[in-house]
Amino acid sequence: MFTLLKTEGRARRGQLTCAHGTAQTPVFMNVGTQGAIKGAVSAQDLREIGCQIELSNTYHLHLRPGDELVKEMGGLHRFMRWDGPILTDSGGFQVFSLSGRRKIQEEGVTFASHIDGRRIFMGPEESIQIQWNLGSDIAMAFDECVENPAPYAYVKQSCERTFRWLERCKTEHARLKQLADGVNPQQMLFGINQGGILPDLRVWHMQQIASLDCDGYAIGGLAVGEPAETMYEIIEAVEPYMPAEKPRYLMGVGTPVNILEGVARGVDMFDCVLPARNARHGKLYTWNGAMNIKNEKYKRDEQPIDPACRCPVCRSFSRAYLRHLFAAGEMLAMRLAVLHNLYFYNALMDRIRLALEEGTFEAFYREYREKLGARM
Amino acid sequence: MFTLLKTEGRARRGQLTCAHGTAQTPVFMNVGTQGAIKGAVSAQDLREIGCQIELSNTYHLHLRPGDELVKEMGGLHRFMRWDGPILTDSGGFQVFSLSGRRKIQEEGVTFASHIDGRRIFMGPEESIQIQWNLGSDIAMAFDECVENPAPYAYVKQSCERTFRWLERCKTEHARLKQLADGVNPQQMLFGINQGGILPDLRVWHMQQIASLDCDGYAIGGLAVGEPAETMYEIIEAVEPYMPAEKPRYLMGVGTPVNILEGVARGVDMFDCVLPARNARHGKLYTWNGAMNIKNEKYKRDEQPIDPACRCPVCRSFSRAYLRHLFAAGEMLAMRLAVLHNLYFYNALMDRIRLALEEGTFEAFYREYREKLGARM
Ligand SMILES: [Zn+2]
């Protein structure tokens, strides 16, 4: 259940209650693709760095270890030892981006596993069944994520089909909820808006899916290569048609500045692999912009990554030590960098929420839109 | 300062007081080669898994980030944020095993860095200076570790030279202690016994170095390919000539059974990369022997690695989850496996010490010599 607590402009302060706890929004969800967070970070570490919602990938877990096995082990919460909210994506994005030789039909998609090439079929029903087995708190509808740009006719046909797939997802989800054996019977289902970078299709599609009364709505198919300005325009076009009383999730976004811009345009939920991926390459976020810790100038720098950061890494280790770990190829470099970056993202959301509570979001937005985009 | 608290047969229960705290012996030292522990384990994690002494490698830290830089950063304790005892090896072992095109002379060794091929000279004085800069609690004398087997004449000539190198190490260490700028002015110096697998040379060399009144004595050059029985015979031959009031360190040993056999033969200190290296390949230690967590039979196993283990991994995660992490190639697999194995080694030493205190070591030895050597 979502409760809207306060607004400032289009920005929203709310809370989302799931079977495994309540998340304060706006929220950044921390990505644990295969039931583990990249960089040797465990579910226990997530608690320490302020994570509210963990996100796992249906496609990956279906292939390995298999959602049936996860169900036997008591569901994903129990399997990975995370007792907070979990969102699972639908698998659609990975089917279209990772797998080989895919074939899309009305029924669903046949594709080749990126692990062993095995042919697999996934349609709306299969995606929902897998997520049901995983027992996440929030399941996502199965959708097609089209490339940007794509021909108008193709995008139109695709998002009409994605709408029909959502209807089938809803039906399958309702059927499963009737059965007695669910790992997480209170699982919610979010619909996903598509339509490429074509505002009229986006709006049409949003109006269609809003009529189906999902538990929340996501904007998918953005941040896949189009300019940031285009992304912001699409959000602005679609947002007025998103039900105000439901949570809004911008999928796969983004940089700290992207998130700030998203919040300013009425988005409540975000997720992105960027902070972890950048961390693994030594790109670290601070309140004064991004830095590359591998830089020679940090060789003798005894300061923490960010003196203003209260994360477990900044409370203990110096830039000089972290730089050494990267130079020496130590796995510990990855772990410390990922912990800092994820903490930073979670702390950014804390400050955004605080600004919204205090009615100072506009000022926060103006100040940090510049600072967070800087390079140190 | 070493205090011998109790003995049972040749086995000894003691304590070793260093500038950074007192270690209870017999002790296993946890290896952090480059100022970090393999498997994304930090100095803070070492505390949690019961580590008493951390061991770092002089050769690696000299090459990267450089001992001068570590000294500028306040020494190795401050650099890696470990405030307990640190032992540094002399660099000798790596010079002989890792570096290329080495040339041994009376003065020292010229070798090529394994990182960039740069020619470097290291003799007794250089090794001691580097360890002085690192500021470890225990420095090791520079020695030559000969291959087993090697011609008698070569081993004799080598261990005579290693004795002369120890005299030079002592002189240099005394000179540095006179200077006012030491990172760790109370640093101790241990001598290293060599002599290959030739008992008479081992005994002669041990008698020689015992005359120099070092702070402790190590047996080096074992566990480099010879049968375990040969290693035990050499320890038995040398041990009666090791000063009873000084700590005794068996370098680079070994399996849990090797350690048990070493303690039974009067050894106080051990170190080995084996528990961390095996962990990274899924080989985990339990009180009932070793297991390979990648094995298919653990796919649906909800038990912890070892139900008798109280480590942070066994208190939370299942074999099924750990097996999944290995199959999925998640870095978290390495971290959890290393944490468990190091905890297990530290816990093994706990139980050995307890048995010695209670006068039941003989019974413990008989029971666990079998169990620890088993395969699950
Ligand atoms: Zn930090």
Ligand SMILES: [Zn+2]
């Ligand atoms: Zn354990």
